Amino acid sequence: MKRLSRRAMMKDGLLAVGSGLLAPGIFEALASAPAHAASLGAARTMVTGGRILVVVQIAGGNDGLHAIVPYTDPTYAQVRPTLALDKSKVMPLNAKMGLNNDLGALKPLWDAGQMAVVQGVGYPNPNLSHFQSMYIWQTLDLTGAQGTAQTGWLGKYLQSIGTTVQQPFTGVSGGALLPEAFEAPGISVPSISSAQAFSVKPDPRNRAGAAQRRRALLDFTSSFTGDTDAQNAFAKLLANTSQAAATGSDEFAKAAMAYKPAASAKYPQNSAFADSMQIVAAAITQNLGVRVAYVTLGGFDTHADEAATLGMLYPELAQTIAAFWRDMQAHGMAENIMMMTWSEFGRRVAENGSGGTDHGTAAPQFVFGPGVAGGLHGNDPDLTNLDSSGNLIFQYDFRAYYATIIQKWLGADAATVLGSSFPILDFVK
Amino acid sequence: MYDSDATQPVLPDLAPGNGGFTQPQQTITPPPRPHGRSGGGKKFSRRGLLIGAGAVGVSAAAITTGILAAQGKVQLPGIISGPTPVPAAHAQIAHLLRRAGFGARWSEIQHYSALGWTGAIDQLLNPNSVSDDLDQRLNALGLDLTRVVDEQRWWVLRMIYSQRPLQEKMTLFWHGLLTSSYKKVGGKSGYGYMITQNNFLRAHAFDTYDNILLGITQDPAMMWWLDLRLNRAQSPNENYARELMELFTLGVNSGYTQSDVHNAALALTGFRLERDGTVQYLPERHDNSTKTLLGHTGNLDYHDVIRIVTSHPAAGPFICRRIFRFFVHENPSQADLQPMVDAYYSSGHNIGAVLRAMFLSPAFVSAAAYRSRLKSPAEFTIGAIRQLEVEVNGQGVANIMGLMGQTIFNPPNVAGWPGDQQSANWLNTGTWLTRVNFINTLLNGTRAVQGQGGAAAGTNLTQGLQAIISRQNLNSPAAVVDYFTSLLIDAQITSDRRQMLIDTLNAGGSGDTVSLAGGSSVSANSLRTMLYLLMTGPEYQLN
Incomplete structure (x- = not known):
């Protein structure tokens, strides 16, 4: 999308300029919408048929060695006396590595060549704090603790494709909170925990008046004119946001009504993760213009009783992902979609004294879809060549992992989105 | 609690349940008493403004328009008529208390107005001169301050009460x-x-x-x-x-x-x-x-x-800029900051002195400062609860603030909340919907903002609104609108938007009614809708 010059924006009256007001970035980004689309009530630009990325965050630090298991490696059995899985507990992927049976729902995707495993993803000088490592993965600020980056990589991607408030669903997050990865000036990604929460709620004592009250709300919010440049900039921001929220919640409500998961999909019941995935599925299948969707499953910080914990979480993860792909297949959308996982770190190679593992470094990540080059990518983990903390040495920088998806799947310039160039890997066709 | 010294005048309208203020030592200048219709749109010189700001109560006429006209180029909507016309002193004090607090109750606006501009600022900067029954209120709840939800609730209640x-x-x-x-x-x-x-x-x-x-x-x-x-x-x-x-x-x-x-x-x-x-x-x-x-x-x-x-020479400008952007507006010039920076170095880096210099500076009462920031989630939620005088036990409020993007005790990263410096960061479609739905919830009552008495807060709030209307002796729909716009947005609203609110209140409807002074009544549904529009609207979203 063409970016308007500052001069052109002033001419169109989109940019508040004048004494005292430096147009902050967020207004600039809003104002960068073409004039015809920026007027309230104008039909928003539909982005259909484009490629879609679904991001699955596995929060807490997933133990890669418990997912893609080096079941024939003697060191593995030795350092994990209670946790190690033998041949009977895995589905062999090759002579050395096997898929944990608890993730068995993914095997059909593997067999169809639609699952790539990118091994040893990490970054230099790993930060073993959950919080700081998550921050690094989301913002690419490798100092981790500096906290000055205010943009996430997905937000930057959405900026790079010229997302405006008239496209409320280019990014969508299933769940109540917005991931830091979406943060960017002018990017307003809806976080939807349910269609009901993402709506203008009626007065419970006067439901009959709901439509009229909502119209009044939008009128009253949009008809304010300020006395200063700053007030007018906020007036525009509030008017645009309310309009986008109203349009977005209407569209989403319709989408949620129209969407029916395919009978073959069989999403797990009683799973907030599966519910979030269906919010994403609704937005995608009803053509809301989604380019990036995001869902999170947490609970992977397995310092103790890891086998039991992952014995619950892995089936939920795998069955939900498998259901989503069956659903997309049935809706004829699968060809447009790629799904990738990330987790802030893997875990310590040796188990601890509590039947668990402590914070680690590199781990395999999973990529799904017809667009992937299925199979294992990269070397199998070397359990004898560890860092001073007993952690795996990373093999692929997570930014190369991102760059590959941005460049080869989404067709955007990875260097622009990520701020510099990284190697392009071979897991995307 | 009140000093028992009976020679001190009791402040009007200070609700009994409100605790109260220790009377300041200095002689209290009575708050200005408006007389009938105030002039609208009259512009005062900057000098006149500052004199007015410094001497509230000296002459009601001299401070009629106040800060909004400060830069001479702001079109004032005019001071509205009605039973509660708003003098500029009210708007100035309300502006001060939005920035130096979380929005003021009617009684607080009157209390601080009575102190005069510098008197109000000095009392705000000397918290120990004001007794507070907050600890009693909090102790009664038996909170466990090693649990995050109770910690958040504890602080939310502090901010409210x-x-x-x-x-x-x-x-x-x-x-x-x-x-x-x-x-x-x-x-x-x-x-x-x-x-x-x-x-x-x-x-x-x-x-x-x-x-x-x-x-x-x-x-x-x-x-x-x-x-x-x-x-x-x-x-x-x-x-x-x-x-x-x-x-x-x-x-x-x-x-x-x-x-x-x-x-x-x-x-x-x-x-x-x-x-x-x-x-x-x-x-x-x-x-x-x-x-x-x-x-x-x-x-x-x-x-x-x-x-x-x-x-270090960079420290004064750095900290003063951070404070200014949080309290005044987001684009300070060097001249705006200079009084604060001077105070910083001349006072031995005293933050109280910096704040005093800021509140007394022309920039703080300039048009550029008025409604120049989007309310933060804390300002929005705490202010709404305070200003409608809702009794809450604090449960769920921090959670709602979190959905608006500000989870207290859990900032997004080491740099804190970006909205503190650039308030537009608080707004996106999801957070806007959360704000709107919060006002709906507050006006109806749910478990999240349930009253202390245990009864459904919706009942309590209708009763609470009735109590306010009776206390303020509001005798017409226009009077109700004027009271709430005065309380919530300094009555700084254009006449057509004010009329929209009056029409909303007049729309009638079935169901419960709220009695006005003089015997008439309005529909409770319409009253809630009027307040819903007012408190979701831009005038109120801006601080």
Whole structure:
């Protein structure tokens, strides 16, 4: 999308300029919408048929060695006396590595060549704090603790494709909170925990008046004119946001009504993760213009009783992902979609004294879809060549992992989105 | 509680359940009594404005329009007529209390108006001169301050019911700057450290920056958050040293180097955080080498580090700009900051002096400051609960604030909330919907904002609104609208938008009614809808 010059924006009256007001970035980004689309009530630009990325965050630090298991490696059995899985507990992927049976729902995707495993993803000088490592993965600020980056990589991607408030669903997050990865000036990604929460709620004592009250709300919010440049900039921001929220919640409500998961999909019941995935599925299948969707499953910080914990979480993860792909297949959308996982770190190679593992470094990540080059990518983990903390040495920088998806799947310039160039890997066709 | 000195006048309209204020020592100037219709749109010179601001009550006529006309180019909507015409002093004090607090109740506007402009500012800056029954209220709830939800509830209730609004607001400011998150403070056993830190920031809210930083350096939550507990002479951890300069005092690109960061880390060695949360300074653990920090050389220790950074020429402008952007508007000029910077260096880095200079500066009452920031989630939720005089037990409020993007005790990262500096960051479609739905919830009552009495808050709120209408003797729909616009948005609303609100209230409807003075009534549904529009509208969303 063409970016308007500052001069052109002033001419169109989109940019508040004048004494005292430096147009902050967020207004600039809003104002960068073409004039015809920026007027309230104008039909928003539909982005259909484009490629879609679904991001699955596995929060807490997933133990890669418990997912893609080096079941024939003697060191593995030795350092994990209670946790190690033998041949009977895995589905062999090759002579050395096997898929944990608890993730068995993914095997059909593997067999169809639609699952790539990118091994040893990490970054230099790993930060073993959950919080700081998550921050690094989301913002690419490798100092981790500096906290000055205010943009996430997905937000930057959405900026790079010229997302405006008239496209409320280019990014969508299933769940109540917005991931830091979406943060960017002018990017307003809806976080939807349910269609009901993402709506203008009626007065419970006067439901009959709901439509009229909502119209009044939008009128009253949009008809304010300020006395200063700053007030007018906020007036525009509030008017645009309310309009986008109203349009977005209407569209989403319709989408949620129209969407029916395919009978073959069989999403797990009683799973907030599966519910979030269906919010994403609704937005995608009803053509809301989604380019990036995001869902999170947490609970992977397995310092103790890891086998039991992952014995619950892995089936939920795998069955939900498998259901989503069956659903997309049935809706004829699968060809447009790629799904990738990330987790802030893997875990310590040796188990601890509590039947668990402590914070680690590199781990395999999973990529799904017809667009992937299925199979294992990269070397199998070397359990004898560890860092001073007993952690795996990373093999692929997570930014190369991102760059590959941005460049080869989404067709955007990875260097622009990520701020510099990284190697392009071979897991995307 | 009130002094029992019966010679002091009792403040009008101070609700009995409100606690009350210790009467100030100086003679109280009575609040201005408006007489009939005030003039609209009349513009005053800057000088006239400032005189008015400094001498509220001297002459009602001299302060009729006030701050909104400050720059002479602002079209004023005019001061509305009705039973509660709003003099400029009211708007000024309400503006002050939105910034120096979380929005004022009617009684508080009257109380602070009576003190005069400088008197009001001085009382806000001297919280210990105001007695507060807050601790009794909080103690009665039996909260467990090692649990995060109870900690959040504790602070939410402080913000709602404190009689010391600026102290509470400043605590929130410090929490966004010298921040920490429970997510990294030593796990469950460390959650209580967040309260220790919060109490420190409150007690020292207006202290010198040196004392504040000396305290926060040895604060257990901060020692976890920025890893100072791991900073050892043999293996220095640079996290705190870097943020002390980058985020707390000097700013990025202010001239310090990686060598300064390293040497500051060495100079900050010597602390040990004990398991019980106490902090020891052990000289034998301090790195005794000669270090150079920002041009100062010697066997520097933490006292030296703090003194060097707070005395640095970049420190005054840095901290004053942070404070200005939080309290006044987001684009200060150097001239706007100068009175604060001067106060910083001439007072020995006293933050109270900086705040006083800011509140008394022309910039604070300029048109550029008025409604120049989007309310933060705290300002929006706490203010709405305060101003509608809703009795809440505090459950669920922090959660709602979190859905609006501000989870207290859990900032997004070490830089705090970006909205503190640029308030547009608070707004997106999801947070806007949450704000709108919160007002709907508040006006109806749900478990989240349930009243203390245990009855459904919706019932209580309708009763509460009825009580306000009766107390204020509001006798027509226009009078109701004028009261609430005066309370919530200084009656600074165009006549057509005011009419929209009156029409909404007049729309009638089935169901419950609320009685007006003089015998007529309005529909409770319409009253809720009118307040819903007013409190979701831009005038109220802006601070």
